[in-house]
Amino acid sequence: xxxxxxxxxxxxxxxxxxxxxxxxxxxxxxxxxGRAESIWGKDCLQFRPERWLDENxxxxxxxxxxxxVFHAGPRTCLGKEMAYIQMKSxxxxxxxxxxxxxxxxxx
Numbered sequence: 001x002x003x004x005x006x007x008x009x010x011x012x013x014x015x016x017x018x019x020x021x022x023x024x025x026x027x028x029x030x031x032x033x034g035r036a037e038s039i040w041g042k043d044c045l046q047f048r049p050e051r052w053l054d055e056n057x058x059x060x061x062x063x064x065x066x067x068x069v070f071h072a073g074p075r076t077c078l079g080k081e082m083a084y085i086q087m088k089s090x091x092x093x094x095x096x097x098x099x100x101x102x103x104x105x106x107x
Contacts, residue, residue, distance in 0.1 A: 004028060004071070030069055039066060 005027040012020045020026060037044050040051075054060040064072035070080040077083075 028068070030067075034067055034069070 005025055008020045008022055008024045008026055010022050014020060033039060035044055043051075052059055052062075064070075064076070070077040070083070
């Protein structure tokens with residue numbers, strides 16, 4: 001997996017008002033971004049899978065640039081879909097090993 005290290009070609013200012021000077025090397029760290037309070041909120045270090053759901057319990061899509069494990073745009077990881085297939089098949093294999101019951105009323 002290539003590192004995303006770039007050289008700034010001219011002075012610039014990022015949307016958060018960070019100044020970037022010509023010749024500076026710019027990169028990001030996906031591990032850190034996945035735990036950044038400024039991106040994910042004060043509970044960024046808590047396991048809270050419902051953060052990905054809307055008020056009706058449905059998955060709410062988000063910007064692919066927000067958590068760039070697979071990157072986004074025209075250089076999206078070619079293995080992204082394979083990784084999703086593997087993730088879903090492993091989850092299905094794990095769930096298959098459990099007996100699940102519905103508790104309470106269904107609405």
